[in-house]
Amino acid sequence: MKEISREARARLAALKETYEEASAYALGYPVNFDFDYEEILPFLKFNANNVGDPFHGTNYRVNSHDFEREVVGKFANLMRLDPEDAWGYVTTGGTEGNMYGLYMARELHPQGVVYFSQDTHYSILKIMQVLNMRNIMIKSQDNGEIDYDDLYETIRINRDVPVIMMANIGTTMKGAVDDLRKVRKILDDLAIRQSYIHSDAALSGMILPFVADPQPYGFDEGADSLAVSGHKLIGSPIPCGVVLTRKEYVARISRSVEYVGVMDTTIPGSRNAWTPLLLWYALEKHGMEGLTDIVAEMLSVAEYAVQRFNDSGIPAWRHHNSVTVVFPRPPQEVVSKWQLAPYRDIAHLITMPHVTRQLVDQLVDECLAIAPATR
Numbered sequence: 001m002k003e004i005s006r007e008a009r010a011r012l013a014a015l016k017e018t019y020e021e022a023s024a025y026a027l028g029y030p031v032n033f034d035f036d037y038e039e040i041l042p043f044l045k046f047n048a049n050n051v052g053d054p055f056h057g058t059n060y061r062v063n064s065h066d067f068e069r070e071v072v073g074k075f076a077n078l079m080r081l082d083p084e085d086a087w088g089y090v091t092t093g094g095t096e097g098n099m100y101g102l103y104m105a106r107e108l109h110p111q112g113v114v115y116f117s118q119d120t121h122y123s124i125l126k127i128m129q130v131l132n133m134r135n136i137m138i139k140s141q142d143n144g145e146i147d148y149d150d151l152y153e154t155i156r157i158n159r160d161v162p163v164i165m166m167a168n169i170g171t172t173m174k175g176a177v178d179d180l181r182k183v184r185k186i187l188d189d190l191a192i193r194q195s196y197i198h199s200d201a202a203l204s205g206m207i208l209p210f211v212a213d214p215q216p217y218g219f220d221e222g223a224d225s226l227a228v229s230g231h232k233l234i235g236s237p238i239p240c241g242v243v244l245t246r247k248e249y250v251a252r253i254s255r256s257v258e259y260v261g262v263m264d265t266t267i268p269g270s271r272n273a274w275t276p277l278l279l280w281y282a283l284e285k286h287g288m289e290g291l292t293d294i295v296a297e298m299l300s301v302a303e304y305a306v307q308r309f310n311d312s313g314i315p316a317w318r319h320h321n322s323v324t325v326v327f328p329r330p331p332q333e334v335v336s337k338w339q340l341a342p343y344r345d346i347a348h349l350i351t352m353p354h355v356t357r358q359l360v361d362q363l364v365d366e367c368l369a370i371a372p373a374t375r
């Protein structure tokens with residue numbers, strides 16, 4: 001057996017230390033550090049591959065398609081789509097899920113125009129370029145939600161082409177949710193005959209199913225496809241996500257490939273077999289009750305953070321059902337240490353499960369110590 005050199009081993013040890021240190025102060029990004037996949041680590045010894053459509057089989061039997069279908073079914077339930085009507089797969093993350101949704105929209109409405117707000121995730125403009133789709137950016141309100149008047153006016157002057165709405169279900173920076181009911185009312189009022197709604201629900205897609213009074217987000221409220229991230233709320237050592245759409249739509253784009261014995265409905269050919277297993281394991285372990293508790297605690301810590309900031313004279317705020325706490329951008333040393341995500345004059349902290357009240361206290365204290373001027 002060949003082994004790596006002592007130097008190489010030392011580099012790995014140093015990297016591990018860096019990860020450990022950085023993980024202790026990660027408050028700014030919507031990723032959960034609180035997980036344990038020890039039990040499924042042995043599966044990393046296999047060259048597993050989920051090539052192709054998880055709902056059709058493949059010649060390559062070292063796969064986790066069964067688990068992937070279960071994951072898709074459970075997510076479909078959460079996103080209010082009857083699993084019988086659902087199709088989807090485990091993606092590499094939110095970006096691929098958004099790309100899939102918009103690809104589907106384009107195949108169904110080749111002449112369509114895509115509308116999305118200024119607060120939309122940066123992946124969308126890139127996807128527009130890759131897919132070469134006509135698109136129009138709509139103004140945002142200060143709270144991060146789309147400006148419905150601007151949306152109405154813009155669609156009104158483009159009434160002759162199908163509307164493809166890229167709705168934010170939780171914006172990256174402010175956690176704002178575009179109101180699907182208002183969007184559908186606009187489509188109705190303007191008598192738009194052909195439309196498609198994609199929900200970008202990267203983080204909030206795993207919050208809203210677990211609260212008592214969710215904003216509209218899913219298929220029951222008009223979504224035709226939806227993307228959610230796996231590494232964000234659930235937490236995973238490898239970025240991943242789930243994309244969902246309706247079975248009937250996918251049937252229109254599928255094509256079989258004899259070489260691997262698959263239906264070629266996914267964007268990648270070879271696909272990760274470990275991430276579906278990992279999401280399956282997390283769902284088994286937490287169950288819906290466990291996830292409900294996790295979300296409740298996250299929201300409670302978010303409210304605690306808003307209060308702590310406000311009590312200290314710092315104007316922090318958050319949207320209803322959001323774990324994204326927005327506050328004035330602190331000095332760079334605070335931003336770097338806590339890995340906060342700044343944007344112009346604001347920053348946010350996201351109360352993922354590893355973010356405790358103690359960490360919030362520490363952050364608020366440091367903001368005060370370093371920048372008394374923000375008071």
Ligand SMILES: *Cc1c(COP(=O)(O)O)cnc(C)c1O
Nearest residue numbers: 093094095121170171172202229
């Ligand atoms: C994180 C995020 C994405 C992209 O997810 P990746 O997994 O990084 O590709 C898309 N949309 C929103 C709103 C996000 O917060």
